[in-house]
Amino acid sequence: MSSLEATNRRNGLLFCLPWLIGLTVFLIFPLCAAFYYSLCDYSVLLPPVFIGFDNYVDLVKDPLFWKSLYNTAYYAAGSVLLGFVVSLTLALLLNSKVKGLGMYRTLFFLPSLMPVVAGSILWLWMYNGQSGIINTGLHHLGITGPAWLSDPAWAKPAIMLMAVWGAGNAMVIYLAGLQDVPTSLYEAALIDGAGFFQRLFNVTIPMISPVIYFNVVLSIIAGCQAFTQAFIMTGSSGAPERSTLFYVLNLYNVGFQDLRMGYASAMAWVLFIIILVLTFAATKLSKRWVTYDR
Amino acid sequence: MTGRYTGAWRAPPAARALLGALALAFGLLSCSPSESKQAPRRITYWEKWTGFEGEAMDAVIDDFNAKEVAHAKQDLNYAPIEVEKVTISNVEQKLLIAIAGGSPPDLAGNYSFYVAAYADGGALTDLGPMLSKAGFDRSAYIDHYMKLGEYRGKTWALPIAPASVALLTNKRLFREAGLDPEKPPVTIEELDAYAAKLTKWEVTLPSGEKKVESGYLPDVPASQKRLIQAGFLPGEPGWWSYGWGYFFGGSLVAGQDQITAADPRNIQAFNWVASYSKNLGIGVTKRFRSGFGNFASPQNAFLSGKVAMVLQGVWMHNFIEKYAPGLQWGAAAFPYPAGHPELANTTSADADVLVIPKDSAHPQEAFEFIKYVTSQPVLEKLCLGQQKFTPLKNVSDEFFQVHPNPYIRLFRELGMSKNAFSIPQTGIWNEYDRELGNAVDLIQNLTETPNVALSDVQTKMQTALDRSQRILARRNAK
Numbered sequence: 001m002s003s004l005e006a007t008n009r010r011n012g013l014l015f016c017l018p019w020l021i022g023l024t025v026f027l028i029f030p031l032c033a034a035f036y037y038s039l040c041d042y043s044v045l046l047p048p049v050f051i052g053f054d055n056y057v058d059l060v061k062d063p064l065f066w067k068s069l070y071n072t073a074y075y076a077a078g079s080v081l082l083g084f085v086v087s088l089t090l091a092l093l094l095n096s097k098v099k100g101l102g103m104y105r106t107l108f109f110l111p112s113l114m115p116v117v118a119g120s121i122l123w124l125w126m127y128n129g130q131s132g133i134i135n136t137g138l139h140h141l142g143i144t145g146p147a148w149l150s151d152p153a154w155a156k157p158a159i160m161l162m163a164v165w166g167a168g169n170a171m172v173i174y175l176a177g178l179q180d181v182p183t184s185l186y187e188a189a190l191i192d193g194a195g196f197f198q199r200l201f202n203v204t205i206p207m208i209s210p211v212i213y214f215n216v217v218l219s220i221i222a223g224c225q226a227f228t229q230a231f232i233m234t235g236s237s238g239a240p241e242r243s244t245l246f247y248v249l250n251l252y253n254v255g256f257q258d259l260r261m262g263y264a265s266a267m268a269w270v271l272f273i274i275i276l277v278l279t280f281a282a283t284k285l286s287k288r289w290v291t292y293d294r
Numbered sequence: 295m296t297g298r299y300t301g302a303w304r305a306p307p308a309a310r311a312l313l314g315a316l317a318l319a320f321g322l323l324s325c326s327p328s329e330s331k332q333a334p335r336r337i338t339y340w341e342k343w344t345g346f347e348g349e350a351m352d353a354v355i356d357d358f359n360a361k362e363v364a365h366a367k368q369d370l371n372y373a374p375i376e377v378e379k380v381t382i383s384n385v386e387q388k389l390l391i392a393i394a395g396g397s398p399p400d401l402a403g404n405y406s407f408y409v410a411a412y413a414d415g416g417a418l419t420d421l422g423p424m425l426s427k428a429g430f431d432r433s434a435y436i437d438h439y440m441k442l443g444e445y446r447g448k449t450w451a452l453p454i455a456p457a458s459v460a461l462l463t464n465k466r467l468f469r470e471a472g473l474d475p476e477k478p479p480v481t482i483e484e485l486d487a488y489a490a491k492l493t494k495w496e497v498t499l500p501s502g503e504k505k506v507e508s509g510y511l512p513d514v515p516a517s518q519k520r521l522i523q524a525g526f527l528p529g530e531p532g533w534w535s536y537g538w539g540y541f542f543g544g545s546l547v548a549g550q551d552q553i554t555a556a557d558p559r560n561i562q563a564f565n566w567v568a569s570y571s572k573n574l575g576i577g578v579t580k581r582f583r584s585g586f587g588n589f590a591s592p593q594n595a596f597l598s599g600k601v602a603m604v605l606q607g608v609w610m611h612n613f614i615e616k617y618a619p620g621l622q623w624g625a626a627a628f629p630y631p632a633g634h635p636e637l638a639n640t641t642s643a644d645a646d647v648l649v650i651p652k653d654s655a656h657p658q659e660a661f662e663f664i665k666y667v668t669s670q671p672v673l674e675k676l677c678l679g680q681q682k683f684t685p686l687k688n689v690s691d692e693f694f695q696v697h698p699n700p701y702i703r704l705f706r707e708l709g710m711s712k713n714a715f716s717i718p719q720t721g722i723w724n725e726y727d728r729e730l731g732n733a734v735d736l737i738q739n740l741t742e743t744p745n746v747a748l749s750d751v752q753t754k755m756q757t758a759l760d761r762s763q764r765i766l767a768r769r770n771a772k
Contacts, residue, residue, distance in 0.1 A: 041765050043415045045394050046415065049768060049769065130582065150583070236728075241735045241739065258724050
């Protein structure tokens, strides 16, 4: 190895070092530590006691684990689907040539800038069964609105609907993807006599499929980690009747309220594996429909 | 303070002699006053209250610090203790994290119902040795409140500001309903009858005309009536919903290893709770409740007159003064089931406590402050400021004379009652509380019968308690 190569290697490593240290200290170490703790009885205050896979065995038998898993799957599926449809539709609309486009784009993007906590408190008021703006609106249409967050049947859909409000982020990414689609393809399609939907399904969607893939994976991960909205709006017990007890909320209760950090670590690892599998599945499936043409 | 000093602290004779000698020495030394040579010993104290409760504690801390400075001026070799108060929200959780992280405050205020979980986790310093060394007189305390700091045979915390709850009534609404405002209900059956009379609806007649009617109006369909005033709602404010069984003679635990959630008296209590959902209608109650404002606001259900009777604590007086100054209210012991006078004066009685976290850097100094706060005159000053009563058996006459709450004697008597109950001392309380909260939800929504919901809680929590006992046994074996 020449001395130049050696210097380059050293410098290269030095430049990577801050990131490497960050990755090791803040990601790999906690990940491994959590796995070790998941095999222990660990109350944080006392040294961990190794108990093998007991926590995982208990987990399978824990009805709250299954309940929270179901709630999270329900919420994630709903919010991914709803988020996808709404943000793509908005992006398509905002990709057309209308007057005041910049203003519309800003307006639709704005809500996603609102911190989740502030947004949750705002929605808490909007969902108020008696004097909330939503039920007042429904009342004028002659509909008696549900009690939303205090009705077990409506609490999850309510939180799901709220997630749509933050569709602005995904929308901007879709918009960027849409603007990358070469106009020549649309022109060719038009000459061939393709209608709006034919262009959408045969040109637009295939061309932005990598962006869709990216957004879907991100929203699956975000959906699995739902916590803040429920914690603020319905409390850490996941009221009413545990309909909003999401997985991470349950994990928080077990770890930070009951001080069963070993059990909570086991829960965290199970969630990690679930997200890993889902992401892997999405990546596998994506090979069939995602086109990278450049 | 005019009352004779009868606080919890009595110095042993040797210490008294020593104090006398010291006082004499100070007297001589004070001829040449000068600044202390010693740097102050600073300790941090984590406080959970803001507002008037926090201010009352501020005043006590200022007095203590001033006393220490004065002491140091007298004795130049004495390093004064200086307490620094830091107000922390959700102290019960953050304290634990601070202890786990190895940098706890020297001293902290906490709620009595966290003592067991903290002690099980090894998060607290056993105060026993320091207490006995200081000549602590346990019998000076009201027994019920003293017990709140004791768990598994050790003293982990000392109560400072106790509380109890009673039935609060809105006298104007009583008069409007034709009830005698000076005669609150004595039995649960009377409470139910009064509640029906105090319930008001706006009824839309077929002609479109609207009029106000009282009672539960079972024959009027829900679409034609709108609830405008409730006599009593078991879920308002719902802070003691876990404890309805106690008002019927039930309990949540037996000893330290048995869960008794499905006790027949608990089931009876929750059948009573469910009767309100049945009478008013579930959807109606939910919509009505969602119109209530925040607890600390004039839109509070009781303060705004939307609910005529509530189960509330000794502190409510302060909120009435602040948010509904003109409210004519009364307080009485919560009613008992007819035919069971032995259950009279049942109340939920918990307390704020002081604890020294494990690994506190200055446990001795922290204990000096605890000792100061728990002397009778200081406790009276603190509890007067926080508008509560004191946890001591002896109270000065002046305390009652100047106390702003007209019902303070009632609340204190309730706290001393043999039927005072508190959150069960068990390390799994958080979990149990969430389980019960869910059961109350199911029962009030009439989704499950009390029998099914509570039996489910019983099974789950017995498993959890057994698990917790196993873990503790394993830890102790190490």
